[in-house]
Amino acid sequence: xxxxxxxxxxxxxxxxxxxxxxxxxxxxxxxxxxxxxxxxxxxxxxxxxxxxxxxxxxxxxxxxxxxxx
Numbered sequence: 001x002x003x004x005x006x007x008x009x010x011x012x013x014x015x016x017x018x019x020x021x022x023x024x025x026x027x028x029x030x031x032x033x034x035x036x037x038x039x040x041x042x043x044x045x046x047x048x049x050x051x052x053x054x055x056x057x058x059x060x061x062x063x064x065x066x067x068x069x
Contacts, residue, residue: 004065006040012056012063013038027051 013023013034020034027034027048036042044052053060061067 003040005043005063006038008058008063008065009034009044009052010038012052012058016056023055026055 013020016023018026020038021031024031024034029048033042033044037044049060049063052058053063056063059067062069
């Protein structure tokens with residue numbers, strides 16, 4: 001599941017037209033955190049998962065790899 005999370009964060013961020021710095025600013029976190037998530041070195045906490053879903057217009061199920069849509 002960890003690989004899907006990192007892939008989906010990167011995929012959805014790029015589809016939204018944001019770079020890592022822009023996403024980090026919108027989430028009120030550091031760009032290094034986004035980079036770590038996208039490399040699979042770390043995972044977002046539940047608060048950031050919720051914010052990611054809101055910002056990237058997706059569901060937690062999709063983001064976490066529990067659904068393909």
